Structures are given as structure tokens and as C-alpha cells.
Amino acid sequence: MITVNRIGKHIGAEIKGVDLTQPLSDETFEQIAKAFFDNEVVFFRNQKITPEQQVNFTKRFGILEQHVRKESRLPGHPEILVVSNLLNEQGKAIGAQDAGRFWHSDLSYKKEPSLLSALYAVEVPVKDGKVLGDTNFTSTTAAYDALPEAMKQRLQGLKNVHSYRYYREKNIRAQKEEQARGVRTVQEHVLTEEQLNSVPDVEAPIVRTHPVTKRKSLFINEAHTSAIVGLPRAEGDALRDEICRHTIKPEFQYRHSWQAGDLLLWDNCSALHKANFDYDLPLRRLMYRTTVRGSVAV
Numbered sequence: 491m492i493t494v495n496r497i498g499k500h501i502g503a504e505i506k507g508v509d510l511t512q513p514l515s516d517e518t519f520e521q522i523a524k525a526f527f528d529n530e531v532v533f534f535r536n537q538k539i540t541p542e543q544q545v546n547f548t549k550r551f552g553i554l555e556q557h558v559r560k561e562s563r564l565p566g567h568p569e570i571l572v573v574s575n576l577l578n579e580q581g582k583a584i585g586a587q588d589a590g591r592f593w594h595s596d597l598s599y600k601k602e603p604s605l606l607s608a609l610y611a612v613e614v615p616v617k618d619g620k621v622l623g624d625t626n627f628t629s630t631t632a633a634y635d636a637l638p639e640a641m642k643q644r645l646q647g648l649k650n651v652h653s654y655r656y657y658r659e660k661n662i663r664a665q666k667e668e669q670a671r672g673v674r675t676v677q678e679h680v681l682t683e684e685q686l687n688s689v690p691d692v693e694a695p696i697v698r699t700h701p702v703t704k705r706k707s708l709f710i711n712e713a714h715t716s717a718i719v720g721l722p723r724a725e726g727d728a729l730r731d732e733i734c735r736h737t738i739k740p741e742f743q744y745r746h747s748w749q750a751g752d753l754l755l756w757d758n759c760s761a762l763h764k765a766n767f768d769y770d771l772p773l774r775r776l777m778y779r780t781t782v783r784g785s786v787a788v
């Protein structure tokens with residue numbers, strides 16, 4: 491018997507009564523899937539799952555992606571992206587260290603952007619009894635619903651460009667600025683041209699319809715949106731920034747404080763997320779991410 495406890499006003503729920511090390515019946519899985527799409531973010535506490543169990547559970551939602559950052563995949567499990575601040579013996583990052591600096595949805599820059607991501611917390615940083623490294627989520631369906639009618643009309647039919655190259659350049663600039671200020675040092679992999687070329691820019695509607703719930707949401711974000719199609723640069727940037735500011739208003743958000751053993755799923759069609767870098771080594775953070783392929787945004 492599973493129970494679903496909603497936490498945020500618009501987004502976020504805890505699912506209890508599930509042991510993900512055990513086989514799940516189709517009926518239980520359907521209940522979980524319904525809770526997931528209803529709540530946009532759901533999590534299970536105290537799960538002791540292996541990478542293989544995470545892969546097997548999440549692929550019931552669809553095809554798993556293998557991230558373009560090959561060097562950050564978990565050895566032996568190419569569907570798992572390691573998200574971590576840990577370094578190997580050579581001092582290199584073992585995974586994506588900087589994932590989620592800006593508000594985004596995962597793989598929104600792909601022709602078939604992600605349906606959902608699942609993040610499993612292996613180790614979480616704790617300082618003086620307080621867990622650090624929370625993740626913020628915001629509901630882009632609730633944000634869309636709350637827009638004034640005139641803005642809904644303005645956005646209807648407009649497209650935006652989602653660009654992984656734009657994101658990488660923005661991220662590297664932010665890292666350099668932080669390093670110059672002495673805030674935080676990150677030794678990030680530099681992607682090759684071949685890797686960047688494998689994810690060309692895509693155009694997607696700003697207002698998209700969820701493939702499952704059919705709700706409308708805002709599919710635009712500060713990390714990946716490099717331009718608004720058909721608008722001059724300054725006007726496009728201003729519109730993007732205005733929509734992005736609206737989307738992350740506190741009332742649309744849920745902030746997750748992690749515990750080791752959490753498996754949390756978020757909907758990449760109806761939610762954005764952002765990391766909080768309020769920890770650093772020797773505080774350790776190790777997470778495993780799986781990402782399910784979605785369909786072309788319409």
C-alpha cells in the first residue's frame with residue numbers, strides 16, 4: 491500500500507510504502523507513475539538500491555539516455571551520470587561537479603528532450619548537523635497558469651532556441667568569475683568540439699503541452715535558452731529573463747533537503763531545477779542520475 495504526501499503547494503510529494511529493491515507489480519508502478527505526473531517531483535526515502543536497480547526502475551518510464559559527458563558516466567553503467575564533487579587519484583572530477591548551477595530542465599537542448607530524471611543520493615554533505623547541497627525545483631505548469639492572459643497570448647506560438655553550447659560557455663564564464671573571487675574552485679572537464687557538435691541547437695515552443703498530463707508549461711530556461719526565434723537579441727533576452735524570473739517565484743517552488751538513500755524523480759516537461767553549491771571538499775557529495783528520453787516538445 492503506497493501513500494503519497496504532497497509537500498509543496500504546486501510541486502513535490504513523498505511516496506511511502508515502496509521498497510525499490512523489490513520487484514514492483516504493474517499496478518504499483520502505475521500508482522507511482524500517476525503520483526509522479528500529478529506532483530512533478532516525488533521522492534522515496536531510505537532506499538538501498540544498486541545502480542542496476544536504479545536503472546531497472548527508471549527504465550520502466552522509457553528509454554534511458556547516455557549523457558554526452560562520457561567521462562562522467564558511471565563505469566559499467568553508461569546510463570548513470572555521476573553527479574559529484576569527488577576527485578579521483580589524479581585530482582580529476584569523477585563526475586559532473588557543476589551540474590545545475592542555473593535553473594534548467596535536463597537535456598532540454600535535445601531534439602527529444604528528457605521526460606524525467608531520477609537522482610539517487612549515495613552521500614550527502616553534512617556540516618554541523620545540517621545537510622547542504624539542497625536542490626530547488628519549480629513548477630513551470632503552475633508558473634504558466636499564473637501568467638496574465640496577455641502574456642499567455644504573447645508567448646503562444648513563440649519558439650526559443652535551446653543550446654548546449656550556449657550553456658557550456660555560460661557555465662565556464664561563471665566558474666571563472668567564481669574562481670577569480672576565490673569563492674569556489676572547480677576542475678571541470680572541457681568538452682571536445684566533437685562532443686558539442688553531437689548536440690546541435692534545437693528550437694522548441696516556449697509554451698509546451700505535457701505529453702502525459704496535457705497541461706501547458708513554460709519550456710524556457712536561463713541555462714539553455716540562447717535566443718527567442720524571430721526576436722531581436724535585446725528584446726528576446728529581455729523576454730526570456732522576464733519569463734525566467736516569473737517562473738522561479740517562491741510560490742512555485744519546492745526545495746529538497748537530501749538524505750542518503752533518497753531516490754527523487756522530477757518531471758523535465760513541467761519543472762525546472764537548480765543546485766545549491768553551499769558545500770565543498772572535504773564534505774562529500776555523490777549522486778547517481780538516470781534520465782529518461784521524452785518526445786519532441788509540442
Ligand SMILES: [Fe+2]
Binds near residue numbers: 589
Ligand atoms: Fe539537472
